[in-house]
Amino acid sequence: MSVPLLIIGSGLSGLAAAIRYARFSPDVLLLEKHARIGGLNSFFHRNGALIETGLHAITNYAEPKDKKAPLNQLFRQLKLNRKDLPLQEQIQSEICFPNRESLLFSNDFNLFYSQVVSKFPRLTAAFDQVLAAIKAYDPFRARPFISTRSFLSDSIRDPLLIDMILCPLMYYGSCSENDMDLGQFVIMFRAIFLEGMFRPRGTIKDLLDFLLNHYTAFGGKIRLNSPVVKICHKDKKVSAVELASGEVIECDHLLSTIGYRETLRLLGQDTSHESLTRLGFIESIFRLPVSCRQELPLDRTIIFYNQADRFRYERPHRHVDFNSGVICFPSNFHGIRPEGYFEIRSTHLADYHSWKSLQSSPLLYGEKKRESSRRSVETIEKITGNFRNNIVYEDTFTPLTVERFTAKLEGAIYGHPRKFKDGLIGYGNLFLAGTDQGYLGIVGSMLSGISMVNRHILSAL
Amino acid sequence: MTRNDIKELIMEIIADIDEDADFDSLKPDQPLRDQLDLDSMDFLDIVMELRKRHKLQIPEEDYPQLASLDSCVNYLEPLLKDA
Ligand SMILES: Cc1cc2nc3c(=O)[nH]c(=O)nc-3n(C[C@H](O)[C@H](O)[C@H](O)COP(=O)(O)OP(=O)(O)OC[C@H]3O[C@@H](n4cnc5c(N)ncnc54)[C@H](O)[C@@H]3O)c2cc1C
Numbered sequence: 001m002s003v004p005l006l007i008i009g010s011g012l013s014g015l016a017a018a019i020r021y022a023r024f025s026p027d028v029l030l031l032e033k034h035a036r037i038g039g040l041n042s043f044f045h046r047n048g049a050l051i052e053t054g055l056h057a058i059t060n061y062a063e064p065k066d067k068k069a070p071l072n073q074l075f076r077q078l079k080l081n082r083k084d085l086p087l088q089e090q091i092q093s094e095i096c097f098p099n100r101e102s103l104l105f106s107n108d109f110n111l112f113y114s115q116v117v118s119k120f121p122r123l124t125a126a127f128d129q130v131l132a133a134i135k136a137y138d139p140f141r142a143r144p145f146i147s148t149r150s151f152l153s154d155s156i157r158d159p160l161l162i163d164m165i166l167c168p169l170m171y172y173g174s175c176s177e178n179d180m181d182l183g184q185f186v187i188m189f190r191a192i193f194l195e196g197m198f199r200p201r202g203t204i205k206d207l208l209d210f211l212l213n214h215y216t217a218f219g220g221k222i223r224l225n226s227p228v229v230k231i232c233h234k235d236k237k238v239s240a241v242e243l244a245s246g247e248v249i250e251c252d253h254l255l256s257t258i259g260y261r262e263t264l265r266l267l268g269q270d271t272s273h274e275s276l277t278r279l280g281f282i283e284s285i286f287r288l289p290v291s292c293r294q295e296l297p298l299d300r301t302i303i304f305y306n307q308a309d310r311f312r313y314e315r316p317h318r319h320v321d322f323n324s325g326v327i328c329f330p331s332n333f334h335g336i337r338p339e340g341y342f343e344i345r346s347t348h349l350a351d352y353h354s355w356k357s358l359q360s361s362p363l364l365y366g367e368k369k370r371e372s373s374r375r376s377v378e379t380i381e382k383i384t385g386n387f388r389n390n391i392v393y394e395d396t397f398t399p400l401t402v403e404r405f406t407a408k409l410e411g412a413i414y415g416h417p418r419k420f421k422d423g424l425i426g427y428g429n430l431f432l433a434g435t436d437q438g439y440l441g442i443v444g445s446m447l448s449g450i451s452m453v454n455r456h457i458l459s460a461l
Numbered sequence: 462m463t464r465n466d467i468k469e470l471i472m473e474i475i476a477d478i479d480e481d482a483d484f485d486s487l488k489p490d491q492p493l494r495d496q497l498d499l500d501s502m503d504f505l506d507i508v509m510e511l512r513k514r515h516k517l518q519i520p521e522e523d524y525p526q527l528a529s530l531d532s533c534v535n536y537l538e539p540l541l542k543d544a
């Protein structure tokens with residue numbers, strides 16, 4: 001078998017890339033290792049309930065009339081209609097550094113602005129200066145790494161405000177420890193503070209079904225349960241891929257969304273000597289009856305918290321670092337009314353290697369998972385109020401869970417600490433898209449898939 | 462295709478990309494980009510649609526020829542004379 005375009009991975013970047021191409025030509029095949037599409041954003045069923053994995057809130061909210069906004073570009077490029085996919089905006093979110101300061105923000109930037117200037121009045125001029133620089137910056141121009149921390153501390157002379165601004169941006173979009181590249185900072189600042197957050201009205205399953213139907217309606221093809229085990233190449237050009245079943249599929253172009261090192265492995269390259277730190281996370285989901293919803297905040301969509309002196313976004317030396325994290329209320333969006341049950345989710349930084357050392361002992365691993373979820377509850381209850389006695393179901397994903405289900409090395413959701421903005425890794429017809437190309441998150445990974453297809457594949461046809 | 466057919470074709474493709482595109486005040490000799498708020502991604506769509514519908518191969522160095530409605534017609538007329 002031979003196809004003009006093969007795409008490895010049906011996460012959101014692979015799906016978006018596949019739709020973009022299928023819009024003009026149906027000769028594209030999407031290969032997915034799992035029985036289900038979605039990658040990091042997927043779902044599972046437990047006791048008759050659909051539980052979402054991934055998705056807290058999607059960044060880059062924009063009104064339909066704002067045509068140049070990334071979200072609307074994405075719809076337009078994929079020929080999707082906003083009317084077919086109702087989006088629900090966040091209520092408001094909070095950056096909470098207990099006993100120190102709290103900043104609210106919503107999809108109206110004025111809220112965040114007024115919070116900053118009323119709580120840090122001395123820094124108004126400095127904050128204005130940073131805003132002007134963010135608005136003028138072109139994050140898509142290629143340049144070497146510029147430190148965001150030093151950029152911010154040039155004008156904002158208060159580490160507390162700097163940490164508070166960085167906390168949500170790092171949790172939702174940084175693959176590197178403690179500092180981030182200025183371009184990525186600008187992208188995330190716009191995506192979260194200037195644009196805002198939303199979620200689809202339905203579940204992630206509805207969103208994935210919607211995208212897949214759109215793709216197959218264009219004539220695109222997909223194969224599930226089809227792990228690629230080898231990429232065949234000669235003279236820096238890819239000729240085919242080999243599936244676990246032994247089947248070989250030839251292709252003209254190959255787009256890989258599974259990550260840089262993950263792709264090198266399939267090319268047969270030795271990747272063992274790499275030493276860069278990958279960030280791991282642990283995520284717990286708690287399901288509660290709606291009857292106790294009133295006792296918890298109804299007007300917070302996401303809470304980003306930090307209770308240490310300084311905000312440290314780095315790989316912990318123990319299983320989990322509870323000093324900071326993200327608390328998400330998936331039912332606290334405008335227009336969403338949970339029936340029967342609702343969820344609270346928590347995310348913290350975690351160390352892959354500590355979890356990996358427990359892998360050989362399922363008993364200890366399970367115990368550590370339960371202990372981590374208990375400690376997460378104890379920690380976040382100080383911010384949300386108590387809920388532990390009402391939990392009817394809970395589950396926890398460690399970096400090992402993420403690695404198992406998405407094949408991301410070390411379960412690092414944001415992938416390799418270095419990104420490949422042009423999607424090139426040294427092979428004439430092989431391109432990277434998704435997490436390791438550099439646009440993170442749901443909208444980011446979809447735009448990554450689209451832009452790599454535009455740049456390398458459609459324009460070369 | 463006549464010059465007018467080609468004009469219709471281009472407008473149809475653009476309307477398909479942006480359903481709010483306003484052709485009433487469009488000046489055929491002025492750049493489409495400024496008048497209709499199209500960006501480079503949208504131009505790629507026009508090229509790809511022409512390829513899909515009429516099997517036209519437009520090399521990247523010729524994209525500037527698609528700048529205005531008039532220049533599109535001039536450029537496409539010989540290519541679509543038998544279409
Ligand atoms: C717990 C959690 C919460 C998150 N919350 C949010 C959020 O609130 N908002 C937001 O915007 N983003 C969120 N994200 C991040 C977002 O999910 C990702 O950035 C995005 O989905 C990445 O998509 P991707 O296509 O690049 O990668 P992936 O989703 O990892 O897709 C890669 C696909 O490739 C497949 N694959 C791997 N190896 C092979 C192989 N050899 N052969 C065939 N297929 C293969 C995998 O199975 C997978 O389906 C969250 C992630 C997690 C884990």
